Amino acid sequence: MIRRTTRTTVLSSAVALTAALALTACSNGGSDDSGGPGTPELEVSGAFMPQPVMDMAGGFLTITNDGGTADKLTSVTSPISDDVTIHETRNQKMQEVKSFDIPAKGELNLERGGNHIMFMKLKQQPKQGEKVSIELHFEKSAPIKVDLPVEAPNHNPKQH
Template sequence: MNRRTTRALAVALTLVSGATLAGCSTDSTPELKVSGAFMPQPVADMAGGFLTITNDGDTADKLTSVTSPIADDVTIHETKNQKMQEVKSFDIPAHGELKLERGGNHIMLMGLKVQPKQGENVSIELHFEKADPITVDLPVEAATHNPKQH
């Protein structure tokens, strides 16, 4: 190879490498929105929180934690074989959703500092691996409320 050919190959490889890297770049962020949020009126010092998180973005994310000013401890739980256990996170797929619902995966608020009543709202903040936190007001519904039955 002569010098001109070597130089042309080097330029071509640089251009191809740059195009490949640019194509792999993931500057997109998850596009999250929350719907169907509610909390059944608590009957003790703990309560469940339920909602759906929809991700319209091209990037997956994870729900990593939840906080609330009305509870000493807020955790996320999965339900498997009718047993619930705390988990570190829930996946929210790109162009998908995460459903937190009665009888399934859910939020647990423990050590309630107040007893919210039906018709009130409880504020929670959802924390994610990639997206900014989202503050959600959970309407307090009747203790037996279950949208899946409607």
């Protein structure tokens, strides 16, 4: 009877240790993409660029964060320009900023007349119907690649 109890205890301990190791391997401090409370869950929608009429353009989109942790949009890159910045609009004045907050369970709206992406010194003039590739960079999340459909110069979804 002592041997059977020892085997059962050893077997139970081995199963418990294996389960504990498996759970530890699945948890890496909340920096994974599992959607836990410590993870931003970002999704981009409503992206567009009005057809530029000069050598600069604006970009607009919404970033929704369904995760339990806030993040920040820190920069935007694009093959169409080596000078892409993010701007806030306050009191009808544009000003470059280092980042935009994306709250947990919230969203960041980049829209006409408000905060936006600014493309300076365009390498080419995209036309309505084309797409412009960009990559959004964040403080915590992996970069997200987005294609901005080029719309009419006066396109404004808020007016539709």
